[in-house]
Amino acid sequence: MTIDFADDAQDLIAGYRRFRANRYREARDLFYRLRDGQEPATMIVACADSRADPAMIFDAAPGELFTVRNVAALVPPYDESGGLHGVSAAVEFAVTRLKVKQIVVMGHGGCGGIAASLAAAADRPVGHFIAPWVELAADARDAVLRNEAIPRADWQEAVEHGAVGQSIKNLMSFPFVRSAFERGELAMNGAWFSIGKGELHWRDEDTGAFSVVATEDPEIDQDNKI
Numbered sequence: 013m014t015i016d017f018a019d020d021a022q023d024l025i026a027g028y029r030r031f032r033a034n035r036y037r038e039a040r041d042l043f044y045r046l047r048d049g050q051e052p053a054t055m056i057v058a059c060a061d062s063r064a065d066p067a068m069i070f071d072a073a074p075g076e077l078f079t080v081r082n083v084a085a086l087v088p089p090y091d092e093s094g095g096l097h098g099v100s101a102a103v104e105f106a107v108t109r110l111k112v113k114q115i116v117v118m119g120h121g122g123c124g125g126i127a128a129s130l131a132a133a134a135d136r137p138v139g140h141f142i143a144p145w146v147e148l149a150a151d152a153r154d155a156v157l158r159n160e161a162i163p164r165a166d167w168q169e170a171v172e173h174g175a176v177g178q179s180i181k182n183l184m185s186f187p188f189v190r191s192a193f194e195r196g197e198l199a200m201n202g203a204w205f206s207i208g209k210g211e212l213h214w215r216d217e218d219t220g221a222f223s224v225v226a227t228e229d230p231e232i233d234q235d236n237k238i
């Protein structure tokens with residue numbers, strides 16, 4: 013049967029056909045071995061942004077990354093009340109069932125969700141669902157806005173960094189996360205991706221500061237647009 017795809021769907025179908033012809037062929041045995049279950053060592057919390065794809069950035073194979081993506085890569089604090097806690101359900105599954113060895117929260121440059129958080133602080137309107145969601149970054153944002161040493165031009169990136177730390181802090185409020193961490197069975201890490209430079213920055217867990225990850229090839233390290 014031939015299906016008539018509209019233009020945008022046609023792009024996806026063309027991509028799927030490339031996948032079947034190339035990457036699927038290379039990984040066919042791996043997909044077959046994975047058919048009955050997954051055993052990823054890493055959970056990633058990333059932004060839904062189309063430009064910061066964890067599987068691409070970490071060059072990960074199928075089965076390696078258990079990934080949750082949402083607006084601004086945020087994790088809510090532990091909350092036992094009712095509600096549709098999609099991120100919390102994924103964290104619970106990753107830690108208690110899959111027993112992942114690390115959780116990485118990855119923010120990125122030019123994040124629209126973090127921009128919305130800053131807009132909300134300036135009483136500019138943001139979306140009905142976006143407004144309460146990005147309030148999860150409010151503590152990180154307010155800490156930046158209170159810090160007179162940070163110039164306005166750096167607010168956005170500073171809040172992007174701070175929000176990663178906030179999400180890690182919120183992850184630690186889940187009892188099963190904290191206990192796995194304290195038993196030494198779960199590591200917590202933060203990262204931030206520069207879209208313009210294609211550079212990964214890694215968070216120092218003690219200071220909360222981010223520094224660029226060297227590629228071990230100076231030529232590649234210089235190979236960006238900025």
Ligand SMILES: [Zn+2]
Pocket residue numbers: 059060061083084085120122123124125126
């Ligand atoms: Zn984003």
